[in-house]
Amino acid sequence: MVSRDKHQIEKNKSFFQSVGHAISGICRLVLEERNFRFDLIIAAVVLIMGVIFQINLNDWLWLFAAFFAVIGSEVLNSIVENVVDLIVGRQYNELAKRAKDIGAGGVLLSAFFAVIIGCLIFIPKIIEFIK
Numbered sequence: 295m296v297s298r299d300k301h302q303i304e305k306n307k308s309f310f311q312s313v314g315h316a317i318s319g320i321c322r323l324v325l326e327e328r329n330f331r332f333d334l335i336i337a338a339v340v341l342i343m344g345v346i347f348q349i350n351l352n353d354w355l356w357l358f359a360a361f362f363a364v365i366g367s368e369v370l371n372s373i374v375e376n377v378v379d380l381i382v383g384r385q386y387n388e389l390a391k392r393a394k395d396i397g398a399g400g401v402l403l404s405a406f407f408a409v410i411i412g413c414l415i416f417i418p419k420i421i422e423f424i425k
């Protein structure tokens with residue numbers, strides 16, 4: 295979704311205008327970032343598993359922390375990619391590669407954290423279920 299204030303470069307005039315641009319940014323993430331959509335699908339599956347296994351409040355808090363760690367790093371990675379592309383355009387640049395690879399590394403680390411949280415919460419429950 296493209297913002298209605300297409301050519302605006304001044305500061306937002308109201309809180310609602312700020313929120314509108316923020317929602318437009320989230321829509322861009324969903325529509326244009328494949329990995330972000332993948333994260334949302336995984337989050338939906340984990341949410342369903344949490345309901346099925348009736349996990350407790352503490353487990354839900356850890357899952358939300360893991361979810362927002364991954365989403366946060368995806369957002370930062372997308373910002374890095376866009377800013378790098380804005381600066382270097384479509385030409386190879388060693389510093390551009392470094393910035394993008396580090397951004398991708400941050401996402402990988404947060405995904406690793408989320409997988410550990412998911413395993414610690416669900417593996418005992420799955421073992422209990424199949425016993």
Ligand SMILES: Nc1ncnc2c1ncn2[C@@H]1O[C@H](COP(=O)(O)OP(=O)(O)OP(=O)(O)O)[C@@H](O)[C@H]1O
Pocket residue numbers: 329371375382383384385386387388390391394395398
């Ligand atoms: N301008 C550039 N100069 C050098 N290397 C680049 C440049 N643009 C991209 N790369 C390399 O290509 C990789 C992928 O690029 P980019 O992050 O733009 O693609 P992507 O498919 O959107 O990545 P992701 O899967 O993380 O969303 C980067 O991690 C980097 O190694």
